[in-house]
Amino acid sequence: MTTVAAKPATMAQALTRALRDAMAADPSVHVMGEDVGTLGGVFRITDGLAEEFGEDRCTDTPLAEAGILGTAVGMAMYGLRPVVEMQFDAFAYPAFEQLVSHVAKMRNRTRGRMPLPLTIRIPYGGGIGGVEHHSDSSEAYYMATPGLHVVTPATVPDAYGLLRAAIASDDPVVLLEPKRLYWSKDSWNPERPSAVEPLGRAVVRRSGRSATLITYGLSVPVCMEAAEAARAEGWDLEVVDLRSLVPFDDETVCASVRRTGRAVVVHESGGFGGPGGEIAARVTERCFHHLEAPVLRVAGFDLPYPPPMLERHHLPGVDRILDAVGRLQWEAES
Amino acid sequence: MTTVAAKPATMAQALTRALRDAMAADPSVHVMGEDVGTLGGVFRITDGLAEEFGEDRCTDTPLAEAGILGTAVGMAMYGLRPVVEMQFDAFAYPAFEQLVSHVAKMRNRTRGRMPLPLTIRIPYGGGIGGVEHHSDSSEAYYMATPGLHVVTPATVPDAYGLLRAAIASDDPVVLLEPKRLYWSKDSWNPERPSAVEPLGRAVVRRSGRSATLITYGLSVPVCMEAAEAARAEGWDLEVVDLRSLVPFDDETVCASVRRTGRAVVVHESGGFGGPGGEIAARVTERCFHHLEAPVLRVAGFDLPYPPPMLERHHLPGVDRILDAVGRLQWEAES
Amino acid sequence: MTVMEQRGAYRPTPPPAWQPRTDPAPLLPDAEPYRVLGTGRADAADPELLRRLYAELVKGRRYNAQATALTKQGRLAVYPSSTGQEACEVAAALVLEEQDWLFPSYRDTLAVVARGVDPVETLTLLRGDWHTGYDPYEHRVAPLSTPLATQLPHAVGLAHAARLKGDDVVALAMVGDGGTSEGDFHEALNFAAVWRAPVVFFVQNNGFAISVPLAKQTAAPSLAHKAVGYGMPGRLVDGNDAAAVHEVLADAVRHARAGGGPTLVEAITYRVEAHTNADDATRYRGDAEVEIWKGHDPVALLEQELTRRGLLDDDRIAAVRQDAETMAADLRARMNQDPALDPMDLFAHVYAEPTSQLLEQREQLRAELAAEAEDEAGAGSGPGGTQR
Amino acid sequence: MTVMEQRGAYRPTPPPAWQPRTDPAPLLPDAEPYRVLGTGRADAADPELLRRLYAELVKGRRYNAQATALTKQGRLAVYPSSTGQEACEVAAALVLEEQDWLFPSYRDTLAVVARGVDPVETLTLLRGDWHTGYDPYEHRVAPLSTPLATQLPHAVGLAHAARLKGDDVVALAMVGDGGTSEGDFHEALNFAAVWRAPVVFFVQNNGFAISVPLAKQTAAPSLAHKAVGYGMPGRLVDGNDAAAVHEVLADAVRHARAGGGPTLVEAITYRVEAHTNADDATRYRGDAEVEIWKGHDPVALLEQELTRRGLLDDDRIAAVRQDAETMAADLRARMNQDPALDPMDLFAHVYAEPTSQLLEQREQLRAELAAEAEDEAGAGSGPGGTQR
């Protein structure tokens, strides 16, 4: 038995590999979207799939997102497992009615008889110097839509695991792909990919005792960096990577907050009406008497995503996170 | 000078009156949507307007919501003030891309040169025995979209005032009309309609000292009823009607919570990812040391809106509100 | 693969050698709606088919009347009647093979029933019970679609999937004249044509979208003319002529089954009743118009023809009507029973497995209901109970 | 008002008397793309117009090259070139009157520039600065639209509003072949036709939507054939023949101005460069195809014709090229200056008045920037500073 060493791989590679493995394992898995075939997608996540599995399994669709998702619904009704790529976050909006009124509701309105095993891949978030409509963080919309799973990886192995789990799920899953991290590398063995994660489990990325940073996707590396920097200030921060926004892993999150007594929620999406409100509220409901300070939020400003030359001011960075940690009423300690 | 007495009027009548007065006052106000002309709208809110102002001012459009909102954007670009009617909450979803990518952003992306004075009227919420897709509470989607104002009246005078203010605003306003309250009556003098409310102000509907119910729209009357019922339990509840979700009146809300020390957020929209998370989180951030208990939420369950025969189980009612009030850790008092 | 190797006839050579990808001429609909009854073509129609259509039309008319009556008795929350459109509804159902799929819009409960679905299950949504009473897979009927035109891409996807699997399945998708204005109509037809999916798009042009007449909906010569813009054939048919509708749909189904791709069929018909029982049609149209259309009634038309050809006698008419009455009586009786609903079902089908959040909420509701039941039991135990 | 009194020719009488609402025949596009240059029609073309078009084409070609070069120097974040499509871009701009409106898609910066907008302001979005550099009202040019086809209903609404106000305004809206698949395309054309809005829909069919060739986008005989389904005329034109594009668009603008309603124009052209500088076109198409199209170059075509008619001599060519170089040098120089951006502007235009939430956030950013500046100032004060 030869042992293959783990090598650095990018998140993009892991996603491609997940699609390939899923398609090889199950002939009912079909990839579809704009430019996913011949081109391999604008981010090359579907690279090589049309060649390997044929254009009927990896299909360049006409340019119409509602049509893409709507036909994928029909394919799922017939027992296929479509994996839809939305080219960018903001270009998923035309499919919103199909998503909310059908994808999210079909299982429920048919009392379980017509489940829709659909995966919807959406590259999201900013920090890539993109022009307008190419950097939205739209997770609040999906979180507020019961019937959808909403997950987002922050690491290379999770990208593989969550995508496999999404495709394997009998429910529709919105997989938010942190596009800024597509080219981030991790040590990962593509020959022995990590086990498929069950959807809905958060993970403690870094243990600490002073306070908990609750975060996901794009903001996980930023929080890890902030936790490192915080050591200089004498704070030992715990970082919880949610991985799944729906369902929400109350257990892992609350266990951490009960331990540390303080928490900051960090995400790139706009603050007002964003995921952080839900997270802060439910943590507070569940851990009120363990809290030394209110759960604070560090998020994007409440603006349309700004032009690239100004985006660094918008994005939650290490300083802003440390600033929030500093406002966690440490005076009370002494 | 003759004095006209205030008489009972329905919210529907007040809305119709607001449209008529706005159209009479300003020839650039145009009403458009499905069935708004000859029929006067399925809820008759636009009744008589086509007759009075002509079909060019109150227009039956083709059946296409993205087209309705998209053409309204163009009309607003040319200096008109379109008032768009979406027939039901769930039928606004086809227009989501126009709403998020253009309506909400146009002022910002043109640096203020191309404001869009648009009003989007959306009847929302359940409790009317409607079949699927006719009872959604979609405010979370709009709240999470910077650039939109989001308002919702709970009383007859507010319906008039907020609609006039929305039309007068130079920004796009989503006016969520609580369809279950269309036929609720208030004493109101249509000959001397209330002053146009400025957008963004909450109001204390009932003063109390024990705890604050923070609510809006459809849930305001339910909270008022709950506050009455709570007297029997010895609780004196304050009820804050937000009226405007965006912008949010932190001042009024926090003043109340600081006074009472306890709060419950009540709305019909699903709890997870719903408006209550934002509200609870921001109140907690601002009033932490005044809170005797975590801010609790009473909301719809996290389901696709249920069929009419089961909707009463879904809707937040008096009992569920009182139950939440009971969980506000009163033991700590004694 | 470069564009030159693509299927289809697109040529990247510059315009001097430009060629249309398909010849538009055969795609254009006839200038007049196709008719059979009352024309020379009637004699060629299969008597058995005509008789079957007749029986279904009569039953369909009765079904519409019964369902409307149920709204008055509060047994249906709302009912959009297809009275006057029975020929379309019935033909759409009868034209399909068992393995085919029907994609109805919210008005098409009659087509669903004619396909074999239990009328009570068909009306489950409209009575306010669970959303879709019937199992879509039992008779291969998609759930009734309320958001207009959104069912059309579903039909395309399903038909496409079946074709990829090598199955002999055709999908017939129904939509109203108003629904053709939605973006989903456009996208569905385009996908279907590009994929050559075995779909038939069936538009019932009944003159109105609630109150909005066709003239405010489109300026097209006909809705069938939209077909040419997608590269599929368009057919125009008299929607009150059951034989004609059946023939045109059968042609389209055969064409799809043979791999010829989709067809757009427009049937010219009329909504004789108001939009639903909640609508007041007098606000937007006059009686005179309705009367004209009643003079071109689908049931009467077919009855006339059958009688002319000696295919129908009084006995047969009586038998057909008796069948319809039996169906109506059964429907009435069963709809008069309150359905048994379990509030706990609210949480059962949101996901394959309820999330921990839903489990919490289920427990909350369970506790509330238990407390309620206790209160009631107490109250029910007479004046000595715990009544407050 | 009943349906019978509606405008339009819809007749509620039953099918026996059915009439199409408009005659479809005149709506159908020519079988071949319309051409002028190199045909007998060329002699009739106005020499002044041809010369003007030529000068703009040369400038446009140079502009495209310069903008592409700026991406390599990191001065533009991204540039979607219209090289090969200059005839369409330039004709679209030149055909409009001052009071008319242009609705460009993201690729149409050349049309915007040709309409008179400062090239630096036109490229503001693409350089990563504020979203729309130019004031839309100054030259009546809507912001470049990135979400495909969404600008089309805007054009319809604006044109409709102008008509309601009695103003003489035509809107010309540009979209790509890929964009015609979106629901917004369908809805916009339908609204325009029903409202008889003075709009010209101008599709540049350049063969690709990023990597997706037309054959995967549509099965229609031509995109212009879609017009008939809306009841508007469709026109097909050789998009590399500037004289032909100008003539066809001018006809359509005139028709709209006269109250005749919208027209759909499809220009057959080719995207010679990759989708954007970030795209690798070799992944989906071969050089041979590109070469064929380079043989039908819009600039060369017009130059040939002008030379043949003796309307162009070497001096004139040199002068035109000099003009183009001057424009390019100016563009280069000005794009090489860093724009001055104020982060506080982030909060200035979200609403007419910033909300209290935005004011709080603005203060937060202001404080952060002040702290940063202080740090830097400290750092800048040399080794004795507060550098950490």
Ligand SMILES: Cc1ncc(C[n+]2csc(CCOP(=O)(O)OP(=O)(O)O)c2C)c(N)n1
């Ligand atoms: C997306 C969407 N918008 C609006 C509605 C509300 N609505 C229900 S039926 C109807 C009219 C439909 O007209 P048509 O398509 O002609 O079908 P018909 O009712 O005539 O059968 C409207 C506007 C809806 N159901 N879905």
Ligand SMILES: Cc1ncc(C[n+]2csc(CCOP(=O)(O)OP(=O)(O)O)c2C)c(N)n1
């Ligand atoms: C709604 C939407 N979906 C997807 C995209 C991403 N996208 C940008 S350009 C493009 C291709 C456009 O093709 P076409 O309309 O033919 O215009 P061209 O690029 O050829 O000028 C795509 C898919 C987008 N901008 N908007």
Ligand SMILES: [Mg+2]
């Ligand atoms: Mg209709």
Ligand SMILES: [Mg+2]
């Ligand atoms: Mg193109």
